[in-house]
Amino acid sequence: MNPPTKIFIIDSDRLSLVTLSLWLDQVRDFEIVGTSLPSGNLERRIGVAEPDLVILNISTPSIDAVSVLRRLKQSRQDLPVILLYDGAMKDLEGPLATESEAQLSPEVSLKDLVDVIKKFGLKQKVVTGAPLYMVKAG
Secondary structure, three states: OOOOEEEEEEEOOHHHHHHHHHHHHOOOOEEEEEEEOOOOOHHHHHHHHOOOEEEEEEOOOOHHHHHHHHHHHHHOOOOOEEEEEOOOHHHHOOHHHHOOOEEEOOOOOHHHHHHHHHHHHHHHHHHHOOOOOOOOOO
């Protein structure tokens, strides 16, 4: 059995942060290793938590969301970021679309969100997992 996918959630709305955390905590294959508002010590908290991926929930695409996403990618380039957004997809043109691995509407079903998290969580584990040892034949 694989270890659970470690998830860090960032949200500018406290109620939404708690709701999303409780929602995802019900999935057996996930472990919520941290939650945060988009604050100044975000990179340190993510570094300590060592997540497999980050969910960034933004209520409206803004400069602040771009700033948070860029700070995440500067601190850990290999860290997948799944972006949950309110509004039209056209609002996500530019850095929010190109620098995040997936963009989903908050109305997405739990099944679809779980599938996307599993996809990127598994990919991250394969890339950064424990070293493989090969036995020389013969």
